[in-house]
Amino acid sequence: MPVAPEDLPLHATARALLAFLALTFAITWGVIGSYIFLSAEMTARFGQISGSHPLFFLATWAPAIAGFTVVLFSAGLGGLRRFLSRLLIWHCPVSWWGFILLVIPLVFMAGSLIKGGPLLAPMPPEGVGATVSVMFMMLLLGPIEEFGWRGVAQPLLQRHVAPFWAGVLIGAIWGIWHLPAFYLTGVVFAQWSFLPFFIGNISLAVLVTPIFNAARGSLLLPMLFHWQLINPFWPDAQPWDTWILVGVAALVVWWKREKMFTRAGAVTEVVPGEARP
Template identity: 85%
Template structure:
């Protein structure tokens, strides 16, 4: 199982990817599944589950935990430090920064307007300060997943398939990974429909793929991308946000088709400095 050997092979890449996925699903589905099948016992022992519960954080952090485990197991703590250095990569063509900072909020605003909603999420009774606090708390939820999805899974898959297909595969896996939460009372997923969410996951994974490759494997930009998706200031735009993003993704894939359907130039390094296959 290797992500950092002199000549990575298909077998070593597959072992690393399977180890990452197995640990990710074991943690998340183990935690959430326990609350689904034994709700009373789990609530009595650990408290009622919610989006702010420590075990919900653990379930959400599973891709990062799995990524760190795989990296340390194959490259040691030195490899982990080099892996984390990808957080410092910020250089990327300006249009992608504009996409993250401007286009994503506009998608939510347009989707909300179509359904007769506001341009921004309503202010809670606690005031704007509560929304700001929640916005920063969200940094510790979804964006942390990117250590796994874009940190490990994307470069490993791009060793063998074109970026577009790597994005589709990760999006499908990402969607299925969320599935148990749709059967869990006390969290936001219980109020959503799975199919639009699943389609949305694939769409988002495809959309972040050219950003990830243009930024040469940056973890910072995918994390900011993910953060914008759960920013509490953006209004509820379901299901229109999903369908708008599908259209945006189609445009982006066509625009960047030369880089989306070839492995040339795709990021394949999990740890900076490791040999390319």
Template identity: 70%
Template structure:
């Protein structure tokens, strides 16, 4: 995907709206289900790293399709980037007490058509930012204690939570 489609601002707006429903919907699975379940068994940092690994590997088939943007990319930096992004979104998710709004907005801004795709420096910038975020949040990211957020499916109609 090009940073700005030649069709103009209307195409950018339309594509941005479409992307609002494409990538952020994944967060129901990644953060709504997988993150809380993994955090019941390990520190949030490791839960994010596992999710990022699965998230990256899930895209692997696209690297073998010539009609996709991934075809010209190197998989390893993409995988490292996915792991890094999943680690970065973990403190957002946990600080919001399991709300999916911030992870969904984070995911959406990543895939907006105004950002150039697969720049060589992206992964290294993200790794540096993640290192600072992990260090800053080391007390909550590197320790497995406290109650993890509830799984999205734990919420019952009427605003209550199911007993576990």
């Protein structure tokens, strides 16, 4: 009978975390690396890669695929169903809902204004309908990653370290995981600098940590948070949005310092309903 991750000893949960990371990087770096080092062959066989290419979706879904694999292996189909029930957790302090729905967009708008850009992203020639379509397509990209990052990695790490350090570690790993995309033509990352993006990833992972814990392991809120980061209505504010986010993250960490630097109250369940270690 499968054993849920919560029932495993710490050395076993560490192996589960390593397995998750190994599979995540193998899928993403394998796909993106093939397009970098075997560009002509991959393009000839599968077509030019872009943000809407099926293989780009596969590379983006790697954390979710790895997360599902770890849960299935550890807890079986029943455990996977309970894992997915975390999508239905929406209770959270109103302040965090406001942060996701209002503060995140304001960060992008402020960053864009600082660099002399527009308040909202310019509409494409096809009109607002095309942007709305892209916005909903984005639901199937970045937010799906959260099945892995906050679904599996965050609670496993919080068994070992305080939430702040779990956020920093996931943010650093998240940033490095994106690195090959910066050498890939045809996607937005090729237009950005890696260092501000890497720092931004750490800031974002730290910012979503108190939301995740306040919502008791919800997958819904981190997914909504992630969706706001790639919402096509918000303007491209790189690198100023990063520096603003660093300041916001510092304020949030100070505000929630009692919970960020202690494991008391930190979510450690991957599969709901199981005993904690």
